[in-house]
Amino acid sequence: MENKTLRNEVNLLHAQICQGLADPKRILLLYYLADGPRRVTDLAGALELPQPTVSHHLRVLRERGLVRSERRGTEVYYTLIDPRVVQALDLLRAVLADLLARQADLVDRAISRGEQGV
Amino acid sequence: MENKTLRNEVNLLHAQICQGLADPKRILLLYYLADGPRRVTDLAGALELPQPTVSHHLRVLRERGLVRSERRGTEVYYTLIDPRVVQALDLLRAVLADLLARQADLVDRAISRGEQGV
DNA sequence: TCAACATATCGAGATATTTATATATTCGCA
DNA sequence: TGCGAATATATAAATATCTCGATATGTTGA
Known part of the structure:
Protein backbone atom coordinates (compact mmCIF):
# COMPACT_ATOMS: atom_id res chain seq x y z
CA MET A 1 0.00 0.00 0.00
CA GLU A 2 2.39 2.65 1.20
CA ASN A 3 5.05 0.95 -0.93
CA LYS A 4 3.31 1.77 -4.17
CA THR A 5 5.04 5.12 -4.43
CA LEU A 6 8.32 3.58 -3.40
CA ARG A 7 7.95 0.77 -5.92
CA ASN A 8 7.21 3.28 -8.64
CA GLU A 9 10.27 5.21 -7.61
CA VAL A 10 12.46 2.13 -7.82
CA ASN A 11 10.96 1.20 -11.17
CA LEU A 12 11.76 4.67 -12.40
CA LEU A 13 15.38 4.34 -11.33
CA HIS A 14 15.49 0.90 -12.91
CA ALA A 15 14.24 2.39 -16.16
CA GLN A 16 16.75 5.21 -15.94
CA ILE A 17 19.57 2.71 -15.70
CA CYS A 18 18.22 0.98 -18.78
CA GLN A 19 17.96 4.34 -20.44
CA GLY A 20 21.65 4.77 -19.77
CA LEU A 21 22.30 1.79 -22.04
CA ALA A 22 19.87 2.94 -24.70
CA ASP A 23 22.31 4.65 -27.03
CA PRO A 24 24.85 3.08 -29.40
CA LYS A 25 27.61 5.46 -28.37
CA ARG A 26 27.06 4.82 -24.69
CA ILE A 27 27.11 1.08 -25.27
CA LEU A 28 30.49 1.49 -26.94
CA LEU A 29 31.67 3.66 -24.04
CA LEU A 30 30.67 1.02 -21.53
CA TYR A 31 32.47 -1.69 -23.47
CA TYR A 32 35.62 0.43 -23.62
CA LEU A 33 35.39 1.10 -19.91
CA ALA A 34 34.96 -2.62 -19.26
CA ASP A 35 38.68 -2.92 -20.08
CA GLY A 36 39.66 -0.40 -17.43
CA PRO A 37 39.61 3.33 -16.71
CA ARG A 38 39.88 5.64 -19.70
CA ARG A 39 40.43 9.36 -20.27
CA VAL A 40 37.78 11.46 -21.99
CA THR A 41 40.04 12.35 -24.87
CA ASP A 42 40.91 8.72 -25.52
CA LEU A 43 37.24 7.77 -25.51
CA ALA A 44 36.43 10.62 -27.88
CA GLY A 45 39.18 9.42 -30.20
CA ALA A 46 38.00 5.81 -30.07
CA LEU A 47 34.41 6.77 -30.83
CA GLU A 48 35.37 9.44 -33.36
CA LEU A 49 33.06 11.91 -31.66
CA PRO A 50 33.62 15.51 -30.51
CA GLN A 51 34.75 15.75 -26.90
CA PRO A 52 31.64 17.62 -25.70
CA THR A 53 29.42 14.89 -27.08
CA VAL A 54 31.40 12.25 -25.21
CA SER A 55 31.35 14.32 -22.04
CA HIS A 56 27.61 14.53 -22.35
CA HIS A 57 27.22 10.77 -22.65
CA LEU A 58 29.60 10.21 -19.77
CA ARG A 59 27.52 12.53 -17.68
CA VAL A 60 24.41 10.52 -18.48
CA LEU A 61 26.19 7.37 -17.34
CA ARG A 62 27.58 9.09 -14.26
CA GLU A 63 24.22 10.50 -13.18
CA ARG A 64 22.72 7.02 -13.38
CA GLY A 65 25.48 5.58 -11.24
CA LEU A 66 27.03 3.41 -13.95
CA VAL A 67 30.44 5.06 -14.09
CA ARG A 68 32.56 7.14 -11.78
CA SER A 69 35.00 9.92 -12.68
CA GLU A 70 38.28 10.64 -11.02
CA ARG A 71 40.53 13.59 -11.68
CA ARG A 72 44.27 12.99 -12.09
CA GLY A 73 45.93 16.28 -12.74
CA THR A 74 44.39 17.85 -15.76
CA GLU A 75 42.83 14.63 -16.97
CA VAL A 76 39.69 12.83 -15.84
CA TYR A 77 39.51 9.06 -15.80
CA TYR A 78 36.18 7.31 -16.08
CA THR A 79 35.68 3.90 -14.53
CA LEU A 80 32.94 1.33 -14.86
CA ILE A 81 31.49 0.87 -11.41
CA ASP A 82 29.73 -2.49 -11.75
CA PRO A 83 30.72 -5.18 -14.27
CA ARG A 84 27.21 -6.59 -14.15
CA VAL A 85 26.19 -3.72 -16.41
CA VAL A 86 28.31 -5.22 -19.16
CA GLN A 87 26.98 -8.67 -18.31
CA ALA A 88 23.50 -7.33 -18.92
CA GLY A 117 9.05 -9.14 -52.51
CA VAL A 118 11.02 -10.19 -49.48
CA MET B 1 39.10 -3.93 -40.69
CA GLU B 2 35.72 -5.59 -40.72
CA ASN B 3 32.64 -3.86 -42.00
CA LYS B 4 32.30 -0.78 -39.85
CA THR B 5 28.82 -0.04 -41.12
CA LEU B 6 27.61 -3.48 -40.14
CA ARG B 7 29.03 -3.11 -36.65
CA ASN B 8 27.32 0.24 -36.27
CA GLU B 9 24.08 -1.32 -37.43
CA VAL B 10 24.34 -4.08 -34.84
CA ASN B 11 25.17 -1.54 -32.14
CA LEU B 12 22.12 0.42 -33.13
CA LEU B 13 19.89 -2.65 -32.81
CA HIS B 14 21.55 -3.43 -29.50
CA ALA B 15 20.73 0.09 -28.29
CA GLN B 16 17.16 -0.22 -29.54
CA ILE B 17 16.68 -3.35 -27.48
CA CYS B 18 17.98 -1.47 -24.44
CA GLN B 19 15.67 1.36 -25.33
CA GLY B 20 12.83 -1.13 -25.17
CA LEU B 21 13.61 -1.60 -21.48
CA ALA B 22 14.03 2.10 -20.81
CA ASP B 23 10.56 2.85 -19.51
CA PRO B 24 9.02 1.97 -16.14
CA LYS B 25 5.75 0.79 -17.68
CA ARG B 26 7.50 -1.43 -20.18
CA ILE B 27 9.64 -2.94 -17.43
CA LEU B 28 6.44 -3.81 -15.58
CA LEU B 29 4.98 -5.26 -18.77
CA LEU B 30 8.00 -7.47 -19.27
CA TYR B 31 7.85 -8.72 -15.70
CA TYR B 32 4.16 -9.53 -16.10
CA LEU B 33 4.88 -11.36 -19.34
CA ALA B 34 7.66 -13.29 -17.64
CA ASP B 35 4.88 -15.25 -15.89
CA GLY B 36 3.27 -16.27 -19.17
CA PRO B 37 1.18 -14.85 -22.04
CA ARG B 38 -1.21 -12.07 -21.16
CA ARG B 39 -4.05 -10.24 -22.89
CA VAL B 40 -3.85 -6.53 -23.58
CA THR B 41 -6.82 -5.71 -21.41
CA ASP B 42 -5.39 -7.64 -18.46
CA LEU B 43 -2.09 -5.82 -18.81
CA ALA B 44 -3.85 -2.49 -19.01
CA GLY B 45 -5.76 -3.36 -15.85
CA ALA B 46 -2.63 -4.46 -14.03
CA LEU B 47 -0.75 -1.29 -14.95
CA GLU B 48 -3.76 0.97 -14.48
CA LEU B 49 -3.14 2.56 -17.83
CA PRO B 50 -5.48 3.25 -20.77
CA GLN B 51 -5.51 0.43 -23.27
CA PRO B 52 -4.09 2.49 -26.16
CA THR B 53 -1.13 3.46 -24.03
CA VAL B 54 -0.44 -0.19 -23.26
CA SER B 55 -0.88 -1.12 -26.91
CA HIS B 56 1.68 1.51 -27.78
CA HIS B 57 4.22 0.14 -25.32
CA LEU B 58 3.56 -3.39 -26.51
CA ARG B 59 4.21 -2.26 -30.03
CA VAL B 60 7.54 -0.81 -28.98
CA LEU B 61 8.46 -4.14 -27.43
CA ARG B 62 7.19 -6.07 -30.44
CA GLU B 63 9.06 -3.97 -32.97
CA ARG B 64 12.27 -4.61 -31.07
CA GLY B 65 11.69 -8.33 -31.07
CA LEU B 66 11.18 -8.69 -27.32
CA VAL B 67 7.59 -9.92 -27.36
CA ARG B 68 5.33 -11.64 -29.83
CA SER B 69 1.59 -11.24 -30.27
CA GLU B 70 -0.87 -13.95 -31.12
CA ARG B 71 -4.53 -13.50 -31.91
CA ARG B 72 -7.06 -15.84 -30.31
CA GLY B 73 -10.48 -14.85 -31.47
CA THR B 74 -11.05 -11.26 -30.58
CA GLU B 75 -8.25 -11.16 -28.05
CA VAL B 76 -4.51 -10.78 -28.54
CA TYR B 77 -2.05 -12.55 -26.28
CA TYR B 78 1.43 -11.16 -25.84
CA THR B 79 4.32 -13.45 -25.00
CA LEU B 80 7.86 -12.81 -23.86
CA ILE B 81 10.11 -14.26 -26.52
CA ASP B 82 13.40 -14.61 -24.66
CA PRO B 83 13.68 -14.98 -20.87
CA ARG B 84 17.20 -13.57 -20.99
CA VAL B 85 15.58 -10.16 -21.32
CA VAL B 86 14.23 -10.51 -17.80
CA GLN B 87 17.57 -11.91 -16.66
CA ALA B 88 19.17 -8.72 -17.91
CA GLY B 117 22.59 19.93 4.71
CA VAL B 118 22.64 16.35 3.48
C1' DT C 1 50.54 35.22 -13.29
C1' DC C 2 50.09 33.42 -17.76
C1' DA C 3 49.83 29.90 -21.47
C1' DA C 4 48.42 25.47 -22.86
C1' DC C 5 45.82 21.61 -22.19
C1' DA C 6 41.87 18.56 -20.63
C1' DT C 7 37.30 18.50 -19.50
C1' DA C 8 32.70 20.42 -18.49
C1' DT C 9 28.78 23.17 -19.37
C1' DC C 10 25.76 26.11 -22.22
C1' DG C 11 22.63 26.90 -25.98
C1' DA C 12 20.14 25.74 -29.96
C1' DG C 13 18.28 22.95 -33.63
C1' DA C 14 16.74 18.52 -34.98
C1' DT C 15 14.56 14.46 -33.67
C1' DA C 16 12.31 11.12 -30.62
C1' DT C 17 9.29 9.64 -26.82
C1' DT C 18 5.32 9.47 -23.80
C1' DT C 19 0.68 10.01 -23.10
C1' DA C 20 -4.16 10.19 -23.96
C1' DT C 21 -8.38 11.00 -26.73
C1' DA C 22 -10.72 9.91 -30.76
C1' DT C 23 -11.25 6.72 -34.31
C1' DA C 24 -10.48 2.53 -36.99
C1' DT C 25 -10.00 -2.40 -37.45
C1' DT C 26 -10.85 -7.21 -36.50
C1' DC C 27 -13.38 -10.93 -34.82
C1' DG C 28 -17.33 -13.70 -32.89
C1' DC C 29 -21.99 -14.05 -32.65
C1' DA C 30 -27.06 -13.21 -32.98
C1' DT D 1 -25.73 -8.26 -42.01
C1' DG D 2 -24.92 -5.70 -38.00
C1' DC D 3 -23.68 -5.26 -33.08
C1' DG D 4 -20.43 -5.44 -29.27
C1' DA D 5 -15.97 -6.53 -27.48
C1' DA D 6 -10.91 -6.40 -27.90
C1' DT D 7 -7.20 -4.31 -29.92
C1' DA D 8 -4.72 -1.13 -33.06
C1' DT D 9 -3.75 3.20 -35.19
C1' DA D 10 -3.91 8.38 -35.81
C1' DT D 11 -3.07 12.62 -33.89
C1' DA D 12 -1.34 16.10 -31.08
C1' DA D 13 0.75 18.30 -27.03
C1' DA D 14 4.21 18.07 -23.62
C1' DT D 15 8.55 16.62 -22.72
C1' DA D 16 13.04 14.57 -23.33
C1' DT D 17 17.18 13.44 -25.99
C1' DC D 18 21.13 13.82 -29.20
C1' DT D 19 24.50 16.53 -31.27
C1' DC D 20 27.87 20.00 -31.74
C1' DG D 21 29.95 24.68 -31.69
C1' DA D 22 31.12 28.14 -28.46
C1' DT D 23 32.63 28.99 -24.14
C1' DA D 24 33.73 28.26 -19.27
C1' DT D 25 36.28 25.85 -15.64
C1' DG D 26 40.13 23.79 -13.66
C1' DT D 27 45.00 22.14 -13.68
C1' DT D 28 49.93 22.09 -14.68
C1' DG D 29 54.20 24.11 -15.52
C1' DA D 30 57.04 28.11 -17.05
Missing part, protein backbone atom coordinates in the same frame (compact mmCIF):
# COMPACT_ATOMS: atom_id res chain seq x y z
CA LEU A 89 24.63 -5.81 -22.21
CA ASP A 90 26.10 -9.15 -23.23
CA LEU A 91 22.85 -10.92 -22.41
CA LEU A 92 20.89 -8.50 -24.53
CA ARG A 93 23.37 -8.82 -27.34
CA ALA A 94 22.86 -12.57 -27.26
CA VAL A 95 19.12 -11.98 -27.48
CA LEU A 96 19.75 -9.80 -30.50
CA ALA A 97 21.98 -12.42 -32.10
CA ASP A 98 19.24 -15.03 -31.83
CA LEU A 99 16.76 -12.57 -33.20
CA LEU A 100 18.88 -11.86 -36.25
CA ALA A 101 19.56 -15.55 -36.75
CA ARG A 102 15.83 -16.29 -36.78
CA GLN A 103 15.22 -13.49 -39.24
CA ALA A 104 18.01 -14.69 -41.51
CA ASP A 105 16.53 -18.16 -41.37
CA LEU A 106 13.14 -16.82 -42.41
CA VAL A 107 14.72 -15.03 -45.35
CA ASP A 108 16.59 -18.18 -46.37
CA ARG A 109 13.43 -20.23 -46.35
CA ALA A 110 11.54 -17.62 -48.32
CA ILE A 111 14.27 -17.47 -50.94
CA SER A 112 14.49 -21.23 -51.24
CA ARG A 113 10.75 -21.26 -51.89
CA GLY A 114 11.27 -18.68 -54.61
CA GLU A 115 9.06 -16.04 -53.05
CA GLN A 116 9.03 -12.46 -54.28
CA LEU B 89 16.55 -6.65 -16.11
CA ASP B 90 17.26 -8.57 -12.90
CA LEU B 91 20.99 -7.94 -13.26
CA LEU B 92 20.40 -4.23 -13.66
CA ARG B 93 18.04 -4.18 -10.75
CA ALA B 94 20.75 -5.77 -8.63
CA VAL B 95 23.12 -3.05 -9.79
CA LEU B 96 20.55 -0.50 -8.71
CA ALA B 97 20.09 -2.19 -5.33
CA ASP B 98 23.82 -1.94 -4.64
CA LEU B 99 23.80 1.65 -5.75
CA LEU B 100 21.01 2.56 -3.37
CA ALA B 101 22.66 0.63 -0.56
CA ARG B 102 25.88 2.58 -1.04
CA GLN B 103 23.99 5.85 -1.06
CA ALA B 104 22.09 4.92 2.08
CA ASP B 105 25.38 4.04 3.72
CA LEU B 106 26.82 7.43 2.82
CA VAL B 107 23.82 9.13 4.35
CA ASP B 108 24.12 7.06 7.51
CA ARG B 109 27.75 7.96 7.94
CA ALA B 110 27.05 11.63 7.33
CA ILE B 111 24.28 11.62 9.92
CA SER B 112 26.39 9.82 12.49
CA ARG B 113 29.03 12.50 12.03
CA GLY B 114 26.37 15.10 12.64
CA GLU B 115 26.76 16.82 9.29
CA GLN B 116 24.25 19.37 8.06
Whole structure:
Protein backbone atom coordinates (compact mmCIF):
# COMPACT_ATOMS: atom_id res chain seq x y z
CA MET A 1 0.00 0.00 0.00
CA GLU A 2 2.39 2.65 1.20
CA ASN A 3 5.05 0.95 -0.93
CA LYS A 4 3.31 1.77 -4.17
CA THR A 5 5.04 5.12 -4.43
CA LEU A 6 8.32 3.58 -3.40
CA ARG A 7 7.95 0.77 -5.92
CA ASN A 8 7.21 3.28 -8.64
CA GLU A 9 10.27 5.21 -7.61
CA VAL A 10 12.46 2.13 -7.82
CA ASN A 11 10.96 1.20 -11.17
CA LEU A 12 11.76 4.67 -12.40
CA LEU A 13 15.38 4.34 -11.33
CA HIS A 14 15.49 0.90 -12.91
CA ALA A 15 14.24 2.39 -16.16
CA GLN A 16 16.75 5.21 -15.94
CA ILE A 17 19.57 2.71 -15.70
CA CYS A 18 18.22 0.98 -18.78
CA GLN A 19 17.96 4.34 -20.44
CA GLY A 20 21.65 4.77 -19.77
CA LEU A 21 22.30 1.79 -22.04
CA ALA A 22 19.87 2.94 -24.70
CA ASP A 23 22.31 4.65 -27.03
CA PRO A 24 24.85 3.08 -29.40
CA LYS A 25 27.61 5.46 -28.37
CA ARG A 26 27.06 4.82 -24.69
CA ILE A 27 27.11 1.08 -25.27
CA LEU A 28 30.49 1.49 -26.94
CA LEU A 29 31.67 3.66 -24.04
CA LEU A 30 30.67 1.02 -21.53
CA TYR A 31 32.47 -1.69 -23.47
CA TYR A 32 35.62 0.43 -23.62
CA LEU A 33 35.39 1.10 -19.91
CA ALA A 34 34.96 -2.62 -19.26
CA ASP A 35 38.68 -2.92 -20.08
CA GLY A 36 39.66 -0.40 -17.43
CA PRO A 37 39.61 3.33 -16.71
CA ARG A 38 39.88 5.64 -19.70
CA ARG A 39 40.43 9.36 -20.27
CA VAL A 40 37.78 11.46 -21.99
CA THR A 41 40.04 12.35 -24.87
CA ASP A 42 40.91 8.72 -25.52
CA LEU A 43 37.24 7.77 -25.51
CA ALA A 44 36.43 10.62 -27.88
CA GLY A 45 39.18 9.42 -30.20
CA ALA A 46 38.00 5.81 -30.07
CA LEU A 47 34.41 6.77 -30.83
CA GLU A 48 35.37 9.44 -33.36
CA LEU A 49 33.06 11.91 -31.66
CA PRO A 50 33.62 15.51 -30.51
CA GLN A 51 34.75 15.75 -26.90
CA PRO A 52 31.64 17.62 -25.70
CA THR A 53 29.42 14.89 -27.08
CA VAL A 54 31.40 12.25 -25.21
CA SER A 55 31.35 14.32 -22.04
CA HIS A 56 27.61 14.53 -22.35
CA HIS A 57 27.22 10.77 -22.65
CA LEU A 58 29.60 10.21 -19.77
CA ARG A 59 27.52 12.53 -17.68
CA VAL A 60 24.41 10.52 -18.48
CA LEU A 61 26.19 7.37 -17.34
CA ARG A 62 27.58 9.09 -14.26
CA GLU A 63 24.22 10.50 -13.18
CA ARG A 64 22.72 7.02 -13.38
CA GLY A 65 25.48 5.58 -11.24
CA LEU A 66 27.03 3.41 -13.95
CA VAL A 67 30.44 5.06 -14.09
CA ARG A 68 32.56 7.14 -11.78
CA SER A 69 35.00 9.92 -12.68
CA GLU A 70 38.28 10.64 -11.02
CA ARG A 71 40.53 13.59 -11.68
CA ARG A 72 44.27 12.99 -12.09
CA GLY A 73 45.93 16.28 -12.74
CA THR A 74 44.39 17.85 -15.76
CA GLU A 75 42.83 14.63 -16.97
CA VAL A 76 39.69 12.83 -15.84
CA TYR A 77 39.51 9.06 -15.80
CA TYR A 78 36.18 7.31 -16.08
CA THR A 79 35.68 3.90 -14.53
CA LEU A 80 32.94 1.33 -14.86
CA ILE A 81 31.49 0.87 -11.41
CA ASP A 82 29.73 -2.49 -11.75
CA PRO A 83 30.72 -5.18 -14.27
CA ARG A 84 27.21 -6.59 -14.15
CA VAL A 85 26.19 -3.72 -16.41
CA VAL A 86 28.31 -5.22 -19.16
CA GLN A 87 26.98 -8.67 -18.31
CA ALA A 88 23.50 -7.33 -18.92
CA LEU A 89 24.63 -5.81 -22.21
CA ASP A 90 26.10 -9.15 -23.23
CA LEU A 91 22.85 -10.92 -22.41
CA LEU A 92 20.89 -8.50 -24.53
CA ARG A 93 23.37 -8.82 -27.34
CA ALA A 94 22.86 -12.57 -27.26
CA VAL A 95 19.12 -11.98 -27.48
CA LEU A 96 19.75 -9.80 -30.50
CA ALA A 97 21.98 -12.42 -32.10
CA ASP A 98 19.24 -15.03 -31.83
CA LEU A 99 16.76 -12.57 -33.20
CA LEU A 100 18.88 -11.86 -36.25
CA ALA A 101 19.56 -15.55 -36.75
CA ARG A 102 15.83 -16.29 -36.78
CA GLN A 103 15.22 -13.49 -39.24
CA ALA A 104 18.01 -14.69 -41.51
CA ASP A 105 16.53 -18.16 -41.37
CA LEU A 106 13.14 -16.82 -42.41
CA VAL A 107 14.72 -15.03 -45.35
CA ASP A 108 16.59 -18.18 -46.37
CA ARG A 109 13.43 -20.23 -46.35
CA ALA A 110 11.54 -17.62 -48.32
CA ILE A 111 14.27 -17.47 -50.94
CA SER A 112 14.49 -21.23 -51.24
CA ARG A 113 10.75 -21.26 -51.89
CA GLY A 114 11.27 -18.68 -54.61
CA GLU A 115 9.06 -16.04 -53.05
CA GLN A 116 9.03 -12.46 -54.28
CA GLY A 117 9.05 -9.14 -52.51
CA VAL A 118 11.02 -10.19 -49.48
CA MET B 1 39.10 -3.93 -40.69
CA GLU B 2 35.72 -5.59 -40.72
CA ASN B 3 32.64 -3.86 -42.00
CA LYS B 4 32.30 -0.78 -39.85
CA THR B 5 28.82 -0.04 -41.12
CA LEU B 6 27.61 -3.48 -40.14
CA ARG B 7 29.03 -3.11 -36.65
CA ASN B 8 27.32 0.24 -36.27
CA GLU B 9 24.08 -1.32 -37.43
CA VAL B 10 24.34 -4.08 -34.84
CA ASN B 11 25.17 -1.54 -32.14
CA LEU B 12 22.12 0.42 -33.13
CA LEU B 13 19.89 -2.65 -32.81
CA HIS B 14 21.55 -3.43 -29.50
CA ALA B 15 20.73 0.09 -28.29
CA GLN B 16 17.16 -0.22 -29.54
CA ILE B 17 16.68 -3.35 -27.48
CA CYS B 18 17.98 -1.47 -24.44
CA GLN B 19 15.67 1.36 -25.33
CA GLY B 20 12.83 -1.13 -25.17
CA LEU B 21 13.61 -1.60 -21.48
CA ALA B 22 14.03 2.10 -20.81
CA ASP B 23 10.56 2.85 -19.51
CA PRO B 24 9.02 1.97 -16.14
CA LYS B 25 5.75 0.79 -17.68
CA ARG B 26 7.50 -1.43 -20.18
CA ILE B 27 9.64 -2.94 -17.43
CA LEU B 28 6.44 -3.81 -15.58
CA LEU B 29 4.98 -5.26 -18.77
CA LEU B 30 8.00 -7.47 -19.27
CA TYR B 31 7.85 -8.72 -15.70
CA TYR B 32 4.16 -9.53 -16.10
CA LEU B 33 4.88 -11.36 -19.34
CA ALA B 34 7.66 -13.29 -17.64
CA ASP B 35 4.88 -15.25 -15.89
CA GLY B 36 3.27 -16.27 -19.17
CA PRO B 37 1.18 -14.85 -22.04
CA ARG B 38 -1.21 -12.07 -21.16
CA ARG B 39 -4.05 -10.24 -22.89
CA VAL B 40 -3.85 -6.53 -23.58
CA THR B 41 -6.82 -5.71 -21.41
CA ASP B 42 -5.39 -7.64 -18.46
CA LEU B 43 -2.09 -5.82 -18.81
CA ALA B 44 -3.85 -2.49 -19.01
CA GLY B 45 -5.76 -3.36 -15.85
CA ALA B 46 -2.63 -4.46 -14.03
CA LEU B 47 -0.75 -1.29 -14.95
CA GLU B 48 -3.76 0.97 -14.48
CA LEU B 49 -3.14 2.56 -17.83
CA PRO B 50 -5.48 3.25 -20.77
CA GLN B 51 -5.51 0.43 -23.27
CA PRO B 52 -4.09 2.49 -26.16
CA THR B 53 -1.13 3.46 -24.03
CA VAL B 54 -0.44 -0.19 -23.26
CA SER B 55 -0.88 -1.12 -26.91
CA HIS B 56 1.68 1.51 -27.78
CA HIS B 57 4.22 0.14 -25.32
CA LEU B 58 3.56 -3.39 -26.51
CA ARG B 59 4.21 -2.26 -30.03
CA VAL B 60 7.54 -0.81 -28.98
CA LEU B 61 8.46 -4.14 -27.43
CA ARG B 62 7.19 -6.07 -30.44
CA GLU B 63 9.06 -3.97 -32.97
CA ARG B 64 12.27 -4.61 -31.07
CA GLY B 65 11.69 -8.33 -31.07
CA LEU B 66 11.18 -8.69 -27.32
CA VAL B 67 7.59 -9.92 -27.36
CA ARG B 68 5.33 -11.64 -29.83
CA SER B 69 1.59 -11.24 -30.27
CA GLU B 70 -0.87 -13.95 -31.12
CA ARG B 71 -4.53 -13.50 -31.91
CA ARG B 72 -7.06 -15.84 -30.31
CA GLY B 73 -10.48 -14.85 -31.47
CA THR B 74 -11.05 -11.26 -30.58
CA GLU B 75 -8.25 -11.16 -28.05
CA VAL B 76 -4.51 -10.78 -28.54
CA TYR B 77 -2.05 -12.55 -26.28
CA TYR B 78 1.43 -11.16 -25.84
CA THR B 79 4.32 -13.45 -25.00
CA LEU B 80 7.86 -12.81 -23.86
CA ILE B 81 10.11 -14.26 -26.52
CA ASP B 82 13.40 -14.61 -24.66
CA PRO B 83 13.68 -14.98 -20.87
CA ARG B 84 17.20 -13.57 -20.99
CA VAL B 85 15.58 -10.16 -21.32
CA VAL B 86 14.23 -10.51 -17.80
CA GLN B 87 17.57 -11.91 -16.66
CA ALA B 88 19.17 -8.72 -17.91
CA LEU B 89 16.55 -6.65 -16.11
CA ASP B 90 17.26 -8.57 -12.90
CA LEU B 91 20.99 -7.94 -13.26
CA LEU B 92 20.40 -4.23 -13.66
CA ARG B 93 18.04 -4.18 -10.75
CA ALA B 94 20.75 -5.77 -8.63
CA VAL B 95 23.12 -3.05 -9.79
CA LEU B 96 20.55 -0.50 -8.71
CA ALA B 97 20.09 -2.19 -5.33
CA ASP B 98 23.82 -1.94 -4.64
CA LEU B 99 23.80 1.65 -5.75
CA LEU B 100 21.01 2.56 -3.37
CA ALA B 101 22.66 0.63 -0.56
CA ARG B 102 25.88 2.58 -1.04
CA GLN B 103 23.99 5.85 -1.06
CA ALA B 104 22.09 4.92 2.08
CA ASP B 105 25.38 4.04 3.72
CA LEU B 106 26.82 7.43 2.82
CA VAL B 107 23.82 9.13 4.35
CA ASP B 108 24.12 7.06 7.51
CA ARG B 109 27.75 7.96 7.94
CA ALA B 110 27.05 11.63 7.33
CA ILE B 111 24.28 11.62 9.92
CA SER B 112 26.39 9.82 12.49
CA ARG B 113 29.03 12.50 12.03
CA GLY B 114 26.37 15.10 12.64
CA GLU B 115 26.76 16.82 9.29
CA GLN B 116 24.25 19.37 8.06
CA GLY B 117 22.59 19.93 4.71
CA VAL B 118 22.64 16.35 3.48
C1' DT C 1 50.54 35.22 -13.29
C1' DC C 2 50.09 33.42 -17.76
C1' DA C 3 49.83 29.90 -21.47
C1' DA C 4 48.42 25.47 -22.86
C1' DC C 5 45.82 21.61 -22.19
C1' DA C 6 41.87 18.56 -20.63
C1' DT C 7 37.30 18.50 -19.50
C1' DA C 8 32.70 20.42 -18.49
C1' DT C 9 28.78 23.17 -19.37
C1' DC C 10 25.76 26.11 -22.22
C1' DG C 11 22.63 26.90 -25.98
C1' DA C 12 20.14 25.74 -29.96
C1' DG C 13 18.28 22.95 -33.63
C1' DA C 14 16.74 18.52 -34.98
C1' DT C 15 14.56 14.46 -33.67
C1' DA C 16 12.31 11.12 -30.62
C1' DT C 17 9.29 9.64 -26.82
C1' DT C 18 5.32 9.47 -23.80
C1' DT C 19 0.68 10.01 -23.10
C1' DA C 20 -4.16 10.19 -23.96
C1' DT C 21 -8.38 11.00 -26.73
C1' DA C 22 -10.72 9.91 -30.76
C1' DT C 23 -11.25 6.72 -34.31
C1' DA C 24 -10.48 2.53 -36.99
C1' DT C 25 -10.00 -2.40 -37.45
C1' DT C 26 -10.85 -7.21 -36.50
C1' DC C 27 -13.38 -10.93 -34.82
C1' DG C 28 -17.33 -13.70 -32.89
C1' DC C 29 -21.99 -14.05 -32.65
C1' DA C 30 -27.06 -13.21 -32.98
C1' DT D 1 -25.73 -8.26 -42.01
C1' DG D 2 -24.92 -5.70 -38.00
C1' DC D 3 -23.68 -5.26 -33.08
C1' DG D 4 -20.43 -5.44 -29.27
C1' DA D 5 -15.97 -6.53 -27.48
C1' DA D 6 -10.91 -6.40 -27.90
C1' DT D 7 -7.20 -4.31 -29.92
C1' DA D 8 -4.72 -1.13 -33.06
C1' DT D 9 -3.75 3.20 -35.19
C1' DA D 10 -3.91 8.38 -35.81
C1' DT D 11 -3.07 12.62 -33.89
C1' DA D 12 -1.34 16.10 -31.08
C1' DA D 13 0.75 18.30 -27.03
C1' DA D 14 4.21 18.07 -23.62
C1' DT D 15 8.55 16.62 -22.72
C1' DA D 16 13.04 14.57 -23.33
C1' DT D 17 17.18 13.44 -25.99
C1' DC D 18 21.13 13.82 -29.20
C1' DT D 19 24.50 16.53 -31.27
C1' DC D 20 27.87 20.00 -31.74
C1' DG D 21 29.95 24.68 -31.69
C1' DA D 22 31.12 28.14 -28.46
C1' DT D 23 32.63 28.99 -24.14
C1' DA D 24 33.73 28.26 -19.27
C1' DT D 25 36.28 25.85 -15.64
C1' DG D 26 40.13 23.79 -13.66
C1' DT D 27 45.00 22.14 -13.68
C1' DT D 28 49.93 22.09 -14.68
C1' DG D 29 54.20 24.11 -15.52
C1' DA D 30 57.04 28.11 -17.05
